[in-house]
Every structure is written in C-alpha cells, then in structure tokens.
Amino acid sequence: MHYSVKAGTKEIFTVDGAPEAEPLIVAVHEELLKAGAYAHARMTPEGSLENLFAHGKPHHFDTVSALERATARQVDGLIRIMASSNTRALSGADPKKQARLSRATRRLRQTLLKKKWVLTLHPTRAYAQDADMSLSDFQDFVYGALYADQDNPVRKWKELAKRQAGLIRKLKDADAFRIVGADTDLTLSIKDRTFINSCGTHNMPCGEIFTGPIETSAEGYIRYDYPVVHAGREIDGIRLVFRKGRVVEASAEKNEAFLKSMLDMDPGARRLGELGIGTHYGIKKFIKNILFDEKIGGTIHLALGQSYAATGGKNQSALHWDMIKDLRKGGALYVDGKLFQKNGKFV
Numbered sequence: 001m002h003y004s005v006k007a008g009t010k011e012i013f014t015v016d017g018a019p020e021a022e023p024l025i026v027a028v029h030e031e032l033l034k035a036g037a038y039a040h041a042r043m044t045p046e047g048s049l050e051n052l053f054a055h056g057k058p059h060h061f062d063t064v065s066a067l068e069r070a071t072a073r074q075v076d077g078l079i080r081i082m083a084s085s086n087t088r089a090l091s092g093a094d095p096k097k098q099a100r101l102s103r104a105t106r107r108l109r110q111t112l113l114k115k116k117w118v119l120t121l122h123p124t125r126a127y128a129q130d131a132d133m134s135l136s137d138f139q140d141f142v143y144g145a146l147y148a149d150q151d152n153p154v155r156k157w158k159e160l161a162k163r164q165a166g167l168i169r170k171l172k173d174a175d176a177f178r179i180v181g182a183d184t185d186l187t188l189s190i191k192d193r194t195f196i197n198s199c200g201t202h203n204m205p206c207g208e209i210f211t212g213p214i215e216t217s218a219e220g221y222i223r224y225d226y227p228v229v230h231a232g233r234e235i236d237g238i239r240l241v242f243r244k245g246r247v248v249e250a251s252a253e254k255n256e257a258f259l260k261s262m263l264d265m266d267p268g269a270r271r272l273g274e275l276g277i278g279t280h281y282g283i284k285k286f287i288k289n290i291l292f293d294e295k296i297g298g299t300i301h302l303a304l305g306q307s308y309a310a311t312g313g314k315n316q317s318a319l320h321w322d323m324i325k326d327l328r329k330g331g332a333l334y335v336d337g338k339l340f341q342k343n344g345k346f347v
Contacts, residue, residue, distance in 0.1 A: 001031040003154045004118040004201050009036030011076040011116075016042045021083030021122040028079055037076075046089055052101075053093035061100040064108050072108050077116030082291065087126050090232025095261045098231045103266065103318040106306075120146070120204040121291055130229075131287035138287075145205040145283050145292055157206075161199035164209050164279055167346065168195045174335045177213070177275065179300060181331035182223065186242065189217035190275065193312045207280025207295040212313020213272045216245035222302070225326040226286050226293065233258050234288070238323060246270050247304070263304070268317030274303035276322070277333075277341075290322050298328040298344020 001007050013032050017025050025041050032039035052060060090098075121127065121142060128138035143149050147156040175191040193211045200206040219242055227236035237253025247270040252259045263270050281297030294301040306320040307313025327333065328344030339347050 001028065001035060003157065004204055005077050005079065005116045007032050007035040007037045007077065007116075010038065012038045012040070012074060013077045013079060013116075014040045014042055014071070014075055015079045015081070016044065017081035017122065018046050018083045018085065019043050020085050020124050021081040024081055024083075024122045028081070046085060050089055050093070053090065053097055056097070061097050062104050064105055068108060072111045075112075075115060078112060079117070080119045081122050082119070082289075083122040083124050084126050085124055087130055087229060087288075088232055088234070093232060095231070095258055099261065099265045099318070106318045118202055118204055119291065121289070127287070127289060130289065131285070133287075141285070141287070142292075145280070145295075147205075147282075157200040160207055160279070161197055164197045164199060164207075167277070167279070168197060168209055170340070171195055171209075171335065176334075176336050178334040179222065179325065179327075179331075180334070181325060181327055182225070183239065184220075184222045184325060184331075186218060186220035186222045188219070188245075188272065188275065189214040194310065196308070196310055203291060203295075205280065205283070205292065205295060207283065207297070208276045208278050208301075210274050210276035210308075210311065212307040212311035212315065213275050214245070215271050215307075215313070215315050218242035218245045218272055222325060224323045226324050227254070227288065228290065228321070228323055229288050230262070230321055231258075235259050242272075245272070262319060262321060265305075265319050266317050268315045269305050269319040271304070271315050271317075272302055273305045273307040273313055273315045273317065273320060274301075274311075274322070276301045276303070286324075286326075290324075293324055294322050296324075296326070298341075299324050299326050300333070301325070 015025050015028050029039045029041045123139045123142045125135050128135045147153040150156050177190050178187045195209045195211045198206045198208045221241045223239040227234050233255050235252050235255040239251050240247050241249035278296045278299040280295040283296050301322045301324045303322045305317035307315040333341040
C-alpha cells in the first residue's frame with residue numbers, strides 16, 4: 001500500500017482475487033481505507049472463467065463490456081492477487097478462444113498499465129504442489145521472496161533498486177547482447193533502448209531489469225530450461241530459432257501445438273517484446289510461476305509479443321509470454337563482445 005502503489009486519499013482502487021485470497025484481500029482493503037482511498041474488493045470464483053470458455057458466445061471473445069471499459073477509465077489503481085486453487089483449470093479451454101479474448105482485451109490492458117498497479121500472490125495448496133513444497137514451506141518461500149519476513153521490507157527493496165541501477169549504468173550505450181548456454185546462442189540489439197529498474201513497485205516480488213530489444217535484431221537459437229505455464233497449460237522443452245527478429249522454427253516436448261497456436265496469434269507474437277535479467281538471488285528455486293521464476297538471480301527471460309513503451313520497444317501484440325533461460329551452470333552474457341555475466345554472476 002505504501003511502497004508499491006502509494007495509495008492516496010480519495011483515489012479509487014480495485015482489489016481483485018479469487019476467494020482463496022480472502023484474508024489478503026480483506027487486509028489490503030482495510031489498509032486502503034486507512035489511507036483514505038476508495039476501496040472496491042472483487043472476488044471472482046475460478047469457475048467463472050471456465051464457464052466463459054465453455055459457454056461464451058462470439059461477442060464475449062471479440063469485445064469487452066461497457067462496464068469493463070468504464071472501470072478501466074475510472075480507477076486510479078488496481079491490486080491483483082493471484083490465488084489459484086487449480087493452476088490447470090483452463091487446460092481444456094479452446095486456445096483459439098483464448099487468443100481471441102487476449103486480442104479483445106489488449107487495449108483495456110494498455111489503459112490499466114498506465115494506472116497505479118501491483119500484482120502479487122497469496123500462497124495456496126495448488127501453487128505449493130506446483131512447487132513441490134508443503135503449504136507451510138511455500139508460505140515461507142513466498143514471504144521470503146517478498147522480504148516480508150524482514151524487519152524493514154521497504155529498505156530491502158530500495159537496496160535492490162540501488163544494485164539494479166548500477167547494472168543499468170553499465171549497460172548505458174550498449175548495442176549487441178549475446179546469450180550463450182546449453183543449446184543456446186542468440187544475439188540481439190538493445191541499441192538506444194531503455195532498461196527499466198523493476199524493484200517491487202508493480203510486481204511483488206520483483207528483482208529484474210528489462211528492456212525491449214530491437215524488433216528485427218534477434219538471430220540464432222535458444223532452448224529454454226524450464227517449463228512455462230500459460231493459459232492453464234504447461235509447455236516444456238521449448239526451442240526457438242530466430243531470423244531477422246522473427247521466430248522461424250518452434251518446437252516443444254510438451255504441448256507443442258499450443259505453443260504454435262500462440263505464435264500465430266498475430267504478427268507481433270513471433271517477435272521479442274522484452275529482454276529481462278533476473279537479479280533476485282534470494283529466489284533460487286523454480287516453482288512454475290512466472291511472477292517468481294523470471295526474477296531468479298542468474299537467469300534471463302525473453303518475452304514474445306507486446307513491448308513495454310517505456311523501454312522504447314515498438315512490437316505490438318495481444319501476446320506477452322515470458323520464457324526463462326537459466327545461466328547459472330555454464331551460461332554467459334556478452335555485451336558488445338565483453339563478458340557481462342558468467343554462470344549467473346555479474347563480472
């Protein structure tokens with residue numbers, strides 16, 4: 001409330017989450033009221049999204065309602081709390097409908113991204129199972145990653161922001177960026193693009209610096225080390241080949257057809273919209289949740305699809321899909337031919 005969104009008097013906030021997040025939604029709602037903001041709690045059963053894909057009519061996937069548009073215009077900020085009871089609930093949904101809905105809501109998302117916002121996670125048994133942890137251990141993991149177990153969490157986030165600012169200074173005026181690792185040798189250009197210092201003001205937890213690569217610059221190949229969970233499906237063993245910035249070959253050991261359907265969502269879906277470098281060395285374990293996994297210190301992530309305008313990125317797409325490469329065992333990053341990171345540690 002006081003670090004990520006800095007809620008103010010008479011500002012209008014929505015707090016969105018599934019019923020399993022009720023304890024955190026209630027606590028956040030209380031804190032918003034204490035700050036003088038208008039607080040609107042909205043708890044949506046997970047089954048409602050399943051209903052949409054099972055019973056929705058064409059207009060449900062191709063347009064957004066007047067209520068959704070009005071809310072996006074009127075709110076000053078939004079707080080979204082992930083709290084899934086079944087992370088594979090949408091595994092049977094039609095990927096074409098999912099792609100249509102993503103395209104239809106793209107402008108709405110762009111409007112909301114200009115507001116105050118923060119995304120976080122409330123620990124549930126489903127997330128703990130994905131992470132191969134007990135619920136108790138997973139709770140400790142989450143609160144540790146948020147620095148919520150520290151005496152002064154805000155100070156810890158500000159310290160991370162300072163370290164990340166130092167990395168960004170080293171990348172000033174950089175052009176050629178090369179990623180080397182197992183079955184990976186990919187080059188791209190970041191010339192005249194801006195790196196963003198992401199330190200818990202939007203994603204909580206955070207711990208990354210990111211930019212938008214030159215859209216036509218990616219050349220080479222990359223094999224991602226971890227599965228990604230997207231739209232209710234787990235896609236594993238992803239390997240992509242880029243030519244002139246565009247994915248020209250794509251394969252996966254699991255759910256390859258879904259991968260290719262997402263790449264065909266629109267022309268921008270086959271180009272990179274983001275290059276991110278994970279810097280949170282307190283997050284060491286992969287848990288199949290991108291909010292945490294892309295921040296692991298010693299990893300990089302590349303997002304296919306939509307760029308963030310603040311980076312100077314120009315790619316347009318209804319897709320924004322992060323995929324992670326672990327560089328902690330034999331990987332390296334080179335900037336303009338000079339070693340920038342080796343085995344996950346900055347030089």
